[in-house]
Amino acid sequence: MQEIARRCIHCHAIFFAALFFIIFSGRLSADYLDSGIGGPEVYQPSDDETIVFLLGSSLAIAASDSNSTPQQHLDAARQALVLFRDTANPRFLGAAERELAAIPNAERSAQFYAYRASLRQSLHLFDDAIADLNTISDMKADNLESLMMRFTITFVTGNYQAAGQACSALKKYGNNLYVASCTQQLQAVTGDANTAYSELKHAMAEFGVFGDRPALIWASGTLADIAERAGREDTLGLWQLALQLNRDDLYTRARLASVLLNQGDYQQVISLTEDYLAVDALAVSRAIAQQHLGEGAALTRILRERFDEALWRGEIVHKRAYAQFLLDVQHQPQAALAMAEKNWEHQREWPDVVILLRAREAVKTNRLVQ
Amino acid sequence: MRRLLLLLSVLLASFVFPNVVLAHKASDSFIYITAQQIRLDIAVQDMARIQALDLNKDRSVSWGELRAAEPAFSTLLAGYIVLSHNDEPCSLGIKLEGICEHTDGPYTSWSLTSDCLAHSVVRLDYSLLFDIDPLHRALIVSDLSGEKQLSVMSPSNRSVVLGERISALSTAGVFLWQGVVHLLVGYDHMLFLLALLLPATRRKVSGVEVDTLRQVFTDVALVITMFTLAHSFTLIAASLGWFSLPSQPVEIAIALSISLAAAMALMDVNVRFQRGLAMGVGLIHGFGFAGVLSDLLAASPLKLLALGSFNVGIELAQLALVIIVLPVLYRFSFLPLYQRRVFPLAAILLVVSGFYMAAQRI
Numbered sequence: 001m002q003e004i005a006r007r008c009i010h011c012h013a014i015f016f017a018a019l020f021f022i023i024f025s026g027r028l029s030a031d032y033l034d035s036g037i038g039g040p041e042v043y044q045p046s047d048d049e050t051i052v053f054l055l056g057s058s059l060a061i062a063a064s065d066s067n068s069t070p071q072q073h074l075d076a077a078r079q080a081l082v083l084f085r086d087t088a089n090p091r092f093l094g095a096a097e098r099e100l101a102a103i104p105n106a107e108r109s110a111q112f113y114a115y116r117a118s119l120r121q122s123l124h125l126f127d128d129a130i131a132d133l134n135t136i137s138d139m140k141a142d143n144l145e146s147l148m149m150r151f152t153i154t155f156v157t158g159n160y161q162a163a164g165q166a167c168s169a170l171k172k173y174g175n176n177l178y179v180a181s182c183t184q185q186l187q188a189v190t191g192d193a194n195t196a197y198s199e200l201k202h203a204m205a206e207f208g209v210f211g212d213r214p215a216l217i218w219a220s221g222t223l224a225d226i227a228e229r230a231g232r233e234d235t236l237g238l239w240q241l242a243l244q245l246n247r248d249d250l251y252t253r254a255r256l257a258s259v260l261l262n263q264g265d266y267q268q269v270i271s272l273t274e275d276y277l278a279v280d281a282l283a284v285s286r287a288i289a290q291q292h293l294g295e296g297a298a299l300t301r302i303l304r305e306r307f308d309e310a311l312w313r314g315e316i317v318h319k320r321a322y323a324q325f326l327l328d329v330q331h332q333p334q335a336a337l338a339m340a341e342k343n344w345e346h347q348r349e350w351p352d353v354v355i356l357l358r359a360r361e362a363v364k365t366n367r368l369v370q
Numbered sequence: 371m372r373r374l375l376l377l378l379s380v381l382l383a384s385f386v387f388p389n390v391v392l393a394h395k396a397s398d399s400f401i402y403i404t405a406q407q408i409r410l411d412i413a414v415q416d417m418a419r420i421q422a423l424d425l426n427k428d429r430s431v432s433w434g435e436l437r438a439a440e441p442a443f444s445t446l447l448a449g450y451i452v453l454s455h456n457d458e459p460c461s462l463g464i465k466l467e468g469i470c471e472h473t474d475g476p477y478t479s480w481s482l483t484s485d486c487l488a489h490s491v492v493r494l495d496y497s498l499l500f501d502i503d504p505l506h507r508a509l510i511v512s513d514l515s516g517e518k519q520l521s522v523m524s525p526s527n528r529s530v531v532l533g534e535r536i537s538a539l540s541t542a543g544v545f546l547w548q549g550v551v552h553l554l555v556g557y558d559h560m561l562f563l564l565a566l567l568l569p570a571t572r573r574k575v576s577g578v579e580v581d582t583l584r585q586v587f588t589d590v591a592l593v594i595t596m597f598t599l600a601h602s603f604t605l606i607a608a609s610l611g612w613f614s615l616p617s618q619p620v621e622i623a624i625a626l627s628i629s630l631a632a633a634m635a636l637m638d639v640n641v642r643f644q645r646g647l648a649m650g651v652g653l654i655h656g657f658g659f660a661g662v663l664s665d666l667l668a669a670s671p672l673k674l675l676a677l678g679s680f681n682v683g684i685e686l687a688q689l690a691l692v693i694i695v696l697p698v699l700y701r702f703s704f705l706p707l708y709q710r711r712v713f714p715l716a717a718i719l720l721v722v723s724g725f726y727m728a729a730q731r732i
Binding site for chain 1 (some may be wrong): 396415431432433506579618725
């Protein structure tokens with residue numbers, strides 16, 4: 001017993017650690033209890049004629065009870081996915097899921113799995129989407145679409161070996177520009193971005209401007225992405241060209257806004273993001289630009305609420321945009337780093353690399369300052 | 371990524387590749403519950419998916435059209451939202467209160483009043499829109515239990531009990547068990563523990579007095595307790611959000627700590643040094659636990675108790691492991707074969723395992 005008692009002199013460390021625990025835990029309870037519930041203010045419009053909401057296409061996604069055959073459900077799912085593509089409103093994804101779920105197992109064709117893979121990809125359920133693509137492969141029903149989707153998912157998630165296989169498999173479909181695009185995009189990530197840039201530019205020149213326009217649009221965006229990764233000076237011009245070729249492309253618009261932000265051209269960001277507040281990435285870019293111009297408190301509040309609601313829902317789908325919001329608008333590098341790391345677990349595009357590195361750097365700087 | 375998909379959709383008329391990265395807010399209803407009333411906010415566009423609102427077909431919804439829809443929609447809501455107490459459904463008074471703005475546009479705000487809200491525990495069943503949109507969610511916040519209670523209702527979770535105080539005993543039990551499970555399934559934690567145990571089984575040069583099992587156990591228990599205290603410190607600090615470290619370096623450091631502890635065992639360092647090592651490395655392990663525990667902790671209102679119980683669970687599991695394993699190792703430690711072959715081989719294997727896991731985590 002004496003021996004144990006002698007050794008337990010070290011128990012003073014235990015005492016102080018326990019004290020620490022109690023103090024910290026007290027703080028934790030205090031932090032937690034700052035609650036209070038209540039939604040936004042409720043009001044009644046002054047007269048019955050006040051327009052509250054413009055319907056747009058929202059009625060088009062109402063459940064169609066008339067659909068009874070698998071093909072009708074597939075058509076309705078396709079329509080919902082097209083509406084989602086055009087509006088970015090996730091309610092259309094719900095409609096697509098409803099229609100696809102109505103198709104019995106025995107009636108599920110390759111087209112069903114292709115649509116469901118697309119739906120799952122939209123919900124960032126990448127593993128589930130790949131599982132559906134594998135089912136298509138098992139059915140010996142691979143085609144250009146399924147292979148392109150496989151390339152896209154595997155590339156974005158950083159599975160470059162699988163992306164390379166999907167890219168190689170595309171060769172048999174004979175469109176050299178698509179193959180050159182995916183090959184060089186991989187080369188830019190796994191090898192030398194400058195070489196990839198030159199090679200793709202050469203392939204585009206060979207292809208000519210009068211060739212397959214969608215392929216050219218694709219390649220121009222890929223070239224801009226590679227140029228940005230390589231740190232080339234013509235990055236801005238290439239993203240502008242890509243957007244000019246496809247004005248409706250929200251992704252290209254967001255990438256362009258990001259490049260403009262880096263260059264400090266805040267007024268351009270403001271005009272580029274006008275009317276796109278529903279789109280997280282563009283709204284965040286706008287909020288950052290507004291903050292630099294000494295305005296934007298209202299947009300910041302809206303974004304804060306939007307991300308809080310997503311956290312409440314348990315689904316922060318746009319982790320990259322949220323990380324950027326935390327870093328550049330809320331100035332919370334530690335939280336931004338945590339979110340950028342979570343994003344990195346599933347998504348590894350160039351902007352994902354950038355936000356991760358910037359957040360790490362900000363955390364380091366923050367520590368030095370402290 | 372969305373760019374690729376959109377371009378494909380242009381290219382391939384037969385196929386659809388929708389927006390991925392940039393889509394805006396999904397369909398949510400908001401339900402705020404107090405002892406006085408339930409407030410339900412539902413998006414006007416969601417209302418329009420359930421019931422025809424545009425009476426004059428001008429592709430817009432006016433306040434007058436919403437007021438006209440109130441009686442029918444109230445009846446419809448009563449079919450999809452049910453409040454009950456002791457399995458008896460409660461009558462609900464449903465009234466359109468007005469409009470409010472959420473981040474994705476205008477919502478209608480409804481008040482649902484019921485005498486049942488005066489009871490401490492009620493059950494809410496919600497299934498609005500689930501048959502139309504499986505991605506729809508009801509986001510619920512209630513203060514019936516005296517604490518802010520957040521819930522999410524979905525097609526797979528259509529009911530919630532409100533006002534029920536979460537028992538401290540059940541929280542303690544759940545998190546204590548989580549601590550035990552973490553040790554049992556956390557192979558890196560287990561290997562680190564083994565690396566801390568090994569030196570206690572090393573026999574000194576002949577002629578030196580051999581420690582009794584009790585002495586060895588006391589030494590090991592103190593080392594392990596130091597480890598627990600250290601990881602408790604960083605686990606709490608990280609959970610408070612006071613500071614944290616990026617997960618990747620933490621995971622790599624945890625793996626390398628196994629190699630370090632095993633190398634120290636080979637080098638035959640004294641027990642005081644080992645305690646220092648356990649405390650230092652424990653600080654890093656705490657950050658790792660915080661990552662594992664964050665989701666579970668977020669769902670618990672009794673965070674203080676939860677954190678404490680988790681740490682106690684780990685400590686109890688560690689001590690149990692020591693009680694089971696140490697006597698066996700102690701017994702074997704008197705065999706020359708153990709000292710000449712098994713001990714160094716086990717230590718080297720642990721060193722290699724740590725490096726291998728670190729390489730895997732880069």
